[in-house]
Amino acid sequence: MPDDGANAQYSRMLNAVEALICQRGLTAEHVGLWLDIACIDQEDVESRARGIDSLPMAVLQCDVMISLEDDEYYNRAWYAVEVRLMQELIGACHKHERWRHVLLSRENTADGLLERGQERSQVPITSLSVTVKSDLPKIDFLMRQSKLLGAP
Numbered sequence: 001m002p003d004d005g006a007n008a009q010y011s012r013m014l015n016a017v018e019a020l021i022c023q024r025g026l027t028a029e030h031v032g033l034w035l036d037i038a039c040i041d042q043e044d045v046e047s048r049a050r051g052i053d054s055l056p057m058a059v060l061q062c063d064v065m066i067s068l069e070d071d072e073y074y075n076r077a078w079y080a081v082e083v084r085l086m087q088e089l090i091g092a093c094h095k096h097e098r099w100r101h102v103l104l105s106r107e108n109t110a111d112g113l114l115e116r117g118q119e120r121s122q123v124p125i126t127s128l129s130v131t132v133k134s135d136l137p138k139i140d141f142l143m144r145q146s147k148l149l150g151a152p
Helices: 007-026 045-053 055-060 079-094 133-149
Strands: 062-070 097-103 112-116
Touching: 007 062, 007 097, 007 112, 045 055, 045 133, 055 079, 055 133, 062 079, 079 097, 079 133
Parallel strands: 062 097
Antiparallel strands: 097 112
8 A cells, every 4th residue: 555644654663663673582683574556556557567466476485474464454355465475385395484464543553453363364356456457467367276286
């Protein structure tokens, strides 16, 4: 989700990463971040398509996924893809983790609670919201491709 003028999403990510570092006993020097909004070109159509195509490989290289959840999170198609990819990896490899950052209040858009993400059932992509309708075939493909990550 794009950030707002107050950098709420950036603040949430910092809060979530700091919580993860504290909970896991990590040091900041040993933490690398991959942010979809920053790492997948949002302007150039061809670059964006290549970035989307590489999404499964990016998720595969992550040990931990942190979802910045809000009331609409699971209704967004791209988030559903990311969560499905990670869930398949968790089931297949048993070394990946998914965490969720949930806001403690609507007034403070940075402070939240970091907790283990729960298994989510797959929902039909037709019921999910997508900003760019032409992304639907790619979303459908990635949802189907996610099953390959979990295949023995």
